[in-house]
Amino acid sequence: MYFVARQLEYKILNSVIRCYSFARKSHYEILRLRKNCTEKEIKEAFIKMSKEYHPDKNKDAAAQDKFVQIVEAYNVLSKAGSRAKYDSAQNSSDSTYVYRTYNPYNMRRNSNTQYSYQYQTHSQNSQNTSQSNSFYGVKGLKKVPNYVIILLCCSLAMVGCLLQMFVIREMYMIQRRQANEKSKYLAEELEKVRAAAKENANEVQTRLLLEKIVQAANPTVATASLGQALASEKK
Structure with missing residues (x-):
C-alpha cells in the first residue's frame, strides 16, 4: 500500500511538473519579443529587463527567478546557433525543449553571481559604446584615431x-x-x-x-x- 501511494504521488508530481513546463513562457515571451526580432532588439530587451529585475535593485524572490529566466533566454537567443535549435524545437511537434524547473539554492546563488557579472559586462559595454559615440560631447561623433x-x-x-x-x-x-x-x-x-x-x-x-x-x-x-x-x- 505504501508503494502504491508513493507511485501515485510520483505520477501526480510528474503531471504537475509537465503542466508547469508546458505553461511556462517561451524565451521570446520572457523578453517580450516577437519571433522574428533582430539581435539588436534582443540585446536592448535584455538590458532593459535585466535592469528592472536585477537582484541588486529588486529584492523580491520572484524578481530573482525572473532575472534568471531573462538571462537564460538571452543566452539562448543571442547566439545564432542556439536560437536556431530553440526555434526548431519549438516548431517541431515531436521535439521537446527541456526547462529547468528547480534550481538548488547554491546553484541559484552561483547563477545569480554569474548573471550579475554578465549584466555588468553588458552594461559596461553599452556605456563604453555610448561614450565612444559621443567622445567629443556631440552625440553621434565618434572618437577619431x-x-x-x-x-x-x-x-x-x-x-x-x-x-x-x-x-x-x-x-x-x-x-x-x-x-x-x-x-x-x-x-x-x-x-x-x-x-x-x-x-x-x-x-x-x-x-x-x-x-x-x-x-x-x-x-x-x-x-x-x-x-x-x-x-x-x-x-
Whole structure:
C-alpha cells in the first residue's frame, strides 16, 4: 500500500511538473519579443529587463527567478546557433525543449553571481559604446584615431605653407612690376631733360656767336655774319 501511494504521488508530481513546463513562457515571451526580432532588439530587451529585475535593485524572490529566466533566454537567443535549435524545437511537434524547473539554492546563488557579472559586462559595454559615440560631447561623433588627427594637422600646415608662398610670390611680382614702371617713367623723364638741355645748348651757342659778331668793328662783316647766323638757325 505504501508503494502504491508513493507511485501515485510520483505520477501526480510528474503531471504537475509537465503542466508547469508546458505553461511556462517561451524565451521570446520572457523578453517580450516577437519571433522574428533582430539581435539588436534582443540585446536592448535584455538590458532593459535585466535592469528592472536585477537582484541588486529588486529584492523580491520572484524578481530573482525572473532575472534568471531573462538571462537564460538571452543566452539562448543571442547566439545564432542556439536560437536556431530553440526555434526548431519549438516548431517541431515531436521535439521537446527541456526547462529547468528547480534550481538548488547554491546553484541559484552561483547563477545569480554569474548573471550579475554578465549584466555588468553588458552594461559596461553599452556605456563604453555610448561614450565612444559621443567622445567629443556631440552625440553621434565618434572618437577619431590619433593618426587621423596627425594627418589633418600636417595637411593644414602644408596648406598654410603653400598659401604663404603664394602670397609672398604675388607681393614680389607686384613690387617688381611697380619698380619696372617707375624705372620706365624715370627713363622717359631723363630723355626729356636731355632733349631740353640739348636745345638750350644750341640756343646759348647761337647767342654767344651773335654777341661776338655785334662786337666786331666792321659793320658790313657783322651784318653778313648776322644774316648767315640767322639763316643757319632757321635751317
